[in-house]
Structure formats: C-alpha cells, structure tokens
Amino acid sequence: MTALTRRCFGMLAGAGVASLAAPSFLRAQGAPHVVIVGGGAGGATAARYIAKDAGEAINVTLIEANPQYTTCFFSNLYLGGFRSFASITHGYDTLAANYGITVVNARATAIDRQARAVRLADGSRVAYDRLIVAPGIDLIYDSVPGYSEDATGIMPHAWKAGPQTQLLKSRLDALEDGQQIVIVPPPNPYRCPPAPYERASVFAHVLKAKGHTGSRIIILDPKPKFSKQALFSEGWEKYYPGMIEWYGPDVHGGIKGVDPAAGTVETDFDTFHGALVNVIPAQRAGRIARDAGLADDSGYCPIDPASMRSMMDENIFVLGDAAIAGDMPKSAFAANSQAKVAAMNVRGDLIESKVFPARYANTCWSLIETDDSVKVGAQYAPTAEKIASTSSFISQTHEASEVRKTNYEESLGWYAGITADIFGA
Amino acid sequence: MLWGRGLSGFLFAMVAAAAASAAPPEPEHGNRERGKTVFEACNGCHQVGAGARHGIGPHLDALFGRRAGSLDGFRYSSAMRRRGKDGLVWDAATLDRYLQKPRRMVPGTRMSFRGLSDKRAREDLIAYLKAATASAPASNPSAPSPPRPEIGGAAMAIEGDAAYGEYLAGECVTCHQRSGRTDGIPSIVGWPREAFIRALFEYKSNVRRHQVMSMMTANLGNEEIAALAAFFSGLDPQ
Numbered sequence: 001m002t003a004l005t006r007r008c009f010g011m012l013a014g015a016g017v018a019s020l021a022a023p024s025f026l027r028a029q030g031a032p033h034v035v036i037v038g039g040g041a042g043g044a045t046a047a048r049y050i051a052k053d054a055g056e057a058i059n060v061t062l063i064e065a066n067p068q069y070t071t072c073f074f075s076n077l078y079l080g081g082f083r084s085f086a087s088i089t090h091g092y093d094t095l096a097a098n099y100g101i102t103v104v105n106a107r108a109t110a111i112d113r114q115a116r117a118v119r120l121a122d123g124s125r126v127a128y129d130r131l132i133v134a135p136g137i138d139l140i141y142d143s144v145p146g147y148s149e150d151a152t153g154i155m156p157h158a159w160k161a162g163p164q165t166q167l168l169k170s171r172l173d174a175l176e177d178g179q180q181i182v183i184v185p186p187p188n189p190y191r192c193p194p195a196p197y198e199r200a201s202v203f204a205h206v207l208k209a210k211g212h213t214g215s216r217i218i219i220l221d222p223k224p225k226f227s228k229q230a231l232f233s234e235g236w237e238k239y240y241p242g243m244i245e246w247y248g249p250d251v252h253g254g255i256k257g258v259d260p261a262a263g264t265v266e267t268d269f270d271t272f273h274g275a276l277v278n279v280i281p282a283q284r285a286g287r288i289a290r291d292a293g294l295a296d297d298s299g300y301c302p303i304d305p306a307s308m309r310s311m312m313d314e315n316i317f318v319l320g321d322a323a324i325a326g327d328m329p330k331s332a333f334a335a336n337s338q339a340k341v342a343a344m345n346v347r348g349d350l351i352e353s354k355v356f357p358a359r360y361a362n363t364c365w366s367l368i369e370t371d372d373s374v375k376v377g378a379q380y381a382p383t384a385e386k387i388a389s390t391s392s393f394i395s396q397t398h399e400a401s402e403v404r405k406t407n408y409e410e411s412l413g414w415y416a417g418i419t420a421d422i423f424g425a
Numbered sequence: 426m427l428w429g430r431g432l433s434g435f436l437f438a439m440v441a442a443a444a445a446s447a448a449p450p451e452p453e454h455g456n457r458e459r460g461k462t463v464f465e466a467c468n469g470c471h472q473v474g475a476g477a478r479h480g481i482g483p484h485l486d487a488l489f490g491r492r493a494g495s496l497d498g499f500r501y502s503s504a505m506r507r508r509g510k511d512g513l514v515w516d517a518a519t520l521d522r523y524l525q526k527p528r529r530m531v532p533g534t535r536m537s538f539r540g541l542s543d544k545r546a547r548e549d550l551i552a553y554l555k556a557a558t559a560s561a562p563a564s565n566p567s568a569p570s571p572p573r574p575e576i577g578g579a580a581m582a583i584e585g586d587a588a589y590g591e592y593l594a595g596e597c598v599t600c601h602q603r604s605g606r607t608d609g610i611p612s613i614v615g616w617p618r619e620a621f622i623r624a625l626f627e628y629k630s631n632v633r634r635h636q637v638m639s640m641m642t643a644n645l646g647n648e649e650i651a652a653l654a655a656f657f658s659g660l661d662p663q
C-alpha cells in the first residue's frame with residue numbers, strides 16, 4: 001500500500017495535480033483507497049461525499065480527463081443567452097483544497113480488474129480498493145449514416161458541453177432571417193430526455209428575439225413521442241406559432257442519413273436542408289466502462305439497484321449516464337442522487353460505516369421561454385429487478401404564468417444547489 | 426382613498442410620537458388593515474405580538490430601531506449579521522428597501538422571500554408591522570413553541586437520529602444548499618426542529634402545496650422526518 005501510494009504521489013506530481021492536502025495525505029497512508037474515474041455530476045459528487053463523510057479513513061483519488069467541467073445542464077440556457085459560458089463552467093480546486101481529494105487531471109485508458117488498478121494515458125497505474133466508474137456517455141456517431149466525429153465541426157451535436165456548445169451558439173447567432181435549423185434528436189435511451197426539445201425552444205427564443213419571422217426549426221425525430229410533449233407543444237404554439245415543426249417517424253418514415261457538406265438530412269419522406277443542423281446521435285456508456293467489460297449488450301452497465309454496485313465486479317460501482325438505472329432518466333440530478341448511494345456503500349465496504357436503505361430522486365426543469373419553465377420529477381426505490389419509480393409528478397398544461405415563473409426561479413436555485421453539492425462550496 | 430389618507434395621517438402621528446428619537450420624521454402612507462393581510466405571506470416564518478418566539482425566521486417584536494441580525498438565539502446568515510455590524514438598523518426606510526428585494530439588499534440572506542414589488546403593499550405591511558411589533562418580546566424567544574399535536578405530533582415525539590438525517594439530507598441538499606445560501610430555493614439550515622417537522626407534514630398533507638416537496642415527502646415516515654429535523658436544526662448557516 002505504502003509503496004503504491006508513493007508511486008502514486010510521484011506520478012501525480014508529474015500529471016498536474018490541482019492541489020494535494022499533504023498533511024492528511026501523510027497521515028492517511030494506511031487507509032483504503034477509492035478511485036473515481038470521471039469527475040462529472042456523478043463522479044465528483046461521489047468523491048466529495050466519500051471524502052466528506054469518511055475524513056482521513058479513506059483516501060480518495062478523482063481521475064478526470066478535463067481540467068474544467070462545463071455542465072450540459074443549463075447549456076441550453078447558455079445557447080439561449082440566459083447564462084454565460086463561465087457561469088456553467090466549474091473547476092476542481094475546492095474538492096482538492098477543502099476535502100483533501102487527490103484530483104488527477106488525466107485520461108484513464110484501462111481498468112485492470114484482476115490487479116485492481118486503473119491505467120492512465122501516460123502509462124502509470126493507480127491502485128484501488130474500490131473503484132467508481134462514472135464516465136458519462138459516448139456518442140455513436142455512425143448511428144446516423146453519414147455523421148462522424150469529423151462532421152461535428154459542421155453539424156455540432158453539443159451533447160457533451162464545451163467547445164461543441166460554443167460552436168453551436170456561434171452558428172446559431174450567425175443565422176440570418178429565413179434560414180432553417182434542423183434538429184435530429186437521438187433514439188432512447190439517451191442523456192436528458194427533455195433536452196432536445198428545450199434546445200428547440202431556446203433556438204426559437206433566439207430567432208424570435210432577433211425578429212427572424214421567416215426562420216423555421218424542423219425536428220426530425222426517430223421517436224414517435226417525447227418527454228413533456230404536451231407541455232412543449234403547448235408552449236411552442238403559444239410563444240413561437242408556426243416556427244417549430246416536429247415530425248415523428250410516422251411522417252418522415254425514418255432517418256436515412258446526413259450529408260454534412262451539403263447541410264442536408266435525408267428521410268424516407270423528403271430531404272431537409274438546414275443552415276444549421278444539430279445532430280444528436282445514439283449513445284452508450286463511456287468507453288472505459290465498456291472496455292473493462294462492465295457493460296452488457298445494451299451498451300450500458302448493469303448495477304445492483306440497492307447499491308449501484310456493478311453486476312460484473314463487486315469492487316466496482318457504476319453510476320450516472322453509464323449505468324442502467326431502471327426507471328431513472330439519465331440526468332445530472334439522477335447521477336448526483338445515485339452517487340450518494342454508491343458513496344455510502346463504498347464507505348460501508350471499506351470502513352464498515354452504517355449503510356442505510358437506498359433512496360433515489362430526480363427532477364428536471366425545462367425552459368420553454370423567458371420565465372416559463374416546466375418540470376417533471378420522481379422518487380425511486382430499489383426492487384429486485386431495477387430502480388423503480390415510487391411516485392412522480394409533472395407540470396400541467398394551462399398553468400398560471402406565476403407558477404411557471406416560480407419554476408424558473410426554482411431551477412436557478414437547483415443549479416446553484418447541485419453544483420455546490422457536486423464541486424463543493 | 427380619503428379614508429386611507431386619514432388613517433395614515435393618524436398612524437403617522439402615533440408613530441411619530443412613539444419614535445420621537447428617530448431624527449427625520451418618516452412619512453407614513455400605509456394601511457394597517459391591508460398590511461395585516463400582506464403579512465399572511467410572512468407569518469409562516471415570523472411571529473409577532475406579545476410572546477412572539479423565533480421560528481423559521483426571527484420574531485419581529487420591537488423590530489423598529491433594532492440592529493439587523495442582532496437577536497440572541499436566532500441563527501442569522503453571516504451576511505445579515507455583517508450588515509447589522511456595519512450599521513443596518515430596521516426602520517420604515519430600510520424595511521421598505523429590504524422588502525422590495527431582500528436578496529438584492531442583503532445578498533446571502535436566508536430569508537426565502539422574493540420581494541414585494543408593489544410599493545403600496547410594502548407601505549401597508551410596514552404600517553402593520555409598526556403597530557404589531559410594538560409589544561415586548563417573549564422572555565425566552567428561543568424556547569420551543571408549545572407543541573401543536575394536530576400535525577406531525579408523532580414525529581415530534583421521536584428523538585431523531587441525526588446520522589440517519591445526514592444521509593437522508595443528501596436528497597435535500599441537491600436543491601437546498603447545505604451552506605444555508607438561498608438562490609431561488611429556500612434555506613432550511615438551522616430551522617427549529619418543530620417548525621421543520623411541521624413544514625414537512627404540511628407538504629405531505631398538501632396543506633402547503635408544492636409538487637416537488639409533496640413528492641419528496643411522500644416516502645418520508647415519522648422516523649425519517651424526525652431524523653431530518655434533528656440534522657438540519659443542528660446546522661449553522663455559513
């Protein structure tokens with residue numbers, strides 16, 4: 001353990017560690033080691049909760065490929081001009097400085113489950129007693145024929161927040177009146193079910209604000225219905241009459257492919273041209289999880305509903321978008337909720353702290369127009385087969401504008417709350 | 426309208442006489458009766474009148490002339506305490522500014538009230554407060570209020586397990602910040618135990634209506650609610 005930890009230390013110093021709480025590090029040399037791959041909504045929450053609740057009894061290392069994290073949640077608000085890019089970007093300094101978490105800014109390339117170690121891009125290894133895998137999603141570019149990683153510069157997906165989101169915004173802002181936007185949403189299951197439709201709403205908000213009455217937004221959906229459909233449809237009718245056209249497969253007959261150079265999307269029914277085409281391809285668990293054999297044929301990772309422990313390896317927990325979380329949607333709220341269950345079970349494994357029954361929750365707010373936000377939420381409990389919904393709610397159509405405005409203010413509060421809960425405050 | 430002016434004139438004279446020390450006499454326009462109705466938005470958290478005690482918010486007795494954040498036994502946000510130290514004293518003018526947009530005047534306040542943009546409503550409320558807060562505060566304002574057994578009584582009888590509460594609180598702090606900050610969602614840090622229990626039962630039984638809160642409380646039993654109350658009442662706002 002000591003030798004490994006020292007090796008770790010040397011490697012970390014070279015790899016650009018945000019900060020290292022040296023005294024607690026030295027004191028905690030004999031302590032068990034938890035490694036977390038992925039510092040997003042799920043992984044960073046898990047790291048913080050383990051470090052916060054176990055103190056020096058557990059060493060926590062968080063491995064994250066990027067030095068900063070831009071949240072997908074609220075990235076649509078950035079596209080709509082409601083938030084700045086800086087306000088949705090977060091660093092790892094507080095986790096390192098206030099919680100003594102060793103933050104390693106590196107990409108994990110493999111998990112050696114036999115030896116219980118994670119390999120990093122520079123070839124070094126980090127040993128673990130328990131591993132939490134929270135890499136989010138990978139996009140399956142060729143799920144849309146003609147689309148590819150190269151094509152993302154022309155037809156941005158912006159389904160991982162960062163430069164893609166900035167590119168999409170600059171393309172949106174450069175549109176002229178009369179030009180058309182085409183959105184190709186993903187098939188189920190995917191990250192954040194209402195988000196493609198919230199995105200259509202903020203696109204329309206931007207066009208309307210510029211007085212682009214001649215512009216249209218065409219949504220070519222591979223799904224016959226979508227999340228919060230009645231609420232979005234009502235809102236589009238109210239705020240953006242005639243601007244947003246949604247077509248399901250019964251109308252377009254199936255998406256045959258895209259031609260990035262021509263800016264077209266071909267369906268059985270017709271070929272659509274967009275001055276801006278936003279393609280959101282199908283998704284699966286992040287590669288590191290699949291390569292380690294933690295996923296099943298669905299491309300996502302089965303877990304024990306009571307603990308988020310991998311069904312493939314009892315020393316590993318998988319959470320967030322990469323996991324098969326039963327009735328829970330793939331959301332930051334859900335990932336954050338699952339992380340707390342996993343963190344408690346990891347502590348239970350390693351330092352025999354008390355393990356309470358798992359509880360999960362989710363709420364997603366979606367902005368339709370300024371001061372008009374709708375929400376959907378549910379609570380969940382583990383059953384033998386899955387994480388199952390126990391109670392739920394959804395906003396109603398024809399609600400008073402005051403209710404919708406309060407929802408919006410609540411969503412701002414949620415964002416401040418969850419980002420403090422993920423990254424520390 | 427005429428009647429209103431007449432009454433406020435009367436109030437003005439009364440208040441001016443009562444607060445002879447306040448240097449420039451403040452004009453008084455509010456209607457005390459209407460203000461009492463406005464106060465219904467406040468009385469879930471603030472008690473006022475003889476024997477008022479601290480609840481979710483501090484009691485308001487002897488409010489006028491009180492330095493902000495200065496009462497013993499109430500856990501103010503550090504922002505409010507700082508403003509008090511810097512000299513903020515409650516009077517008609519400062520209250521008017523605060524009530525218009527609490528978070529603009531005292532960023533970091535735990536008071537989860539968005540503000541009253543209607544000037545007349547603020548004047549009415551201040552007129553009401555002037556009259557209602559003139560009584561002496563309770564001898565021990567932090568003593569728990571006499572129990573109201575009709576709601577949450579069983580949970581109040583349980584000694585909550587704060588460790589369990591801390592785990593359960595994971596569900597709350599996704600929105601209600603652990604630090605006690607409010608940014609669009611109320612702070613619940615440091616609430617008195619019974620106020621906390623009562624509020625959760627009110628959400629559970631839809632006396633208070635809120636979609637998220639009624640869902641979140643649906644699966645909470647007496648043990649859970651007592652545990653959460655034990656945990657949150659033991660926290661200090663930062």
Ligand SMILES: Cc1cc2nc3c(=O)[nH]c(=O)nc-3n(C[C@H](O)[C@H](O)[C@H](O)COP(=O)(O)OP(=O)(O)OC[C@H]3O[C@@H](n4cnc5c(N)ncnc54)[C@H](O)[C@@H]3O)c2cc1C
Nearest residue numbers: 038040041042065072073108135136192320321331332333
């Ligand atoms: C447009 C949009 C809007 C959304 N809106 C909302 C919303 O309003 N509310 C909500 O709750 N959710 C929303 N979501 C969903 C939310 O963003 C995701 O569900 C959430 O981020 C999932 O968390 P995660 O931890 O599983 O993955 P992520 O947050 O994606 O984090 C994974 C992290 O792992 C890192 N990583 C991956 N592989 C490696 C590796 N091999 N080595 C090192 N690091 C690695 C990545 O860099 C990343 O930082 C939205 C999503 C989108 C796209």
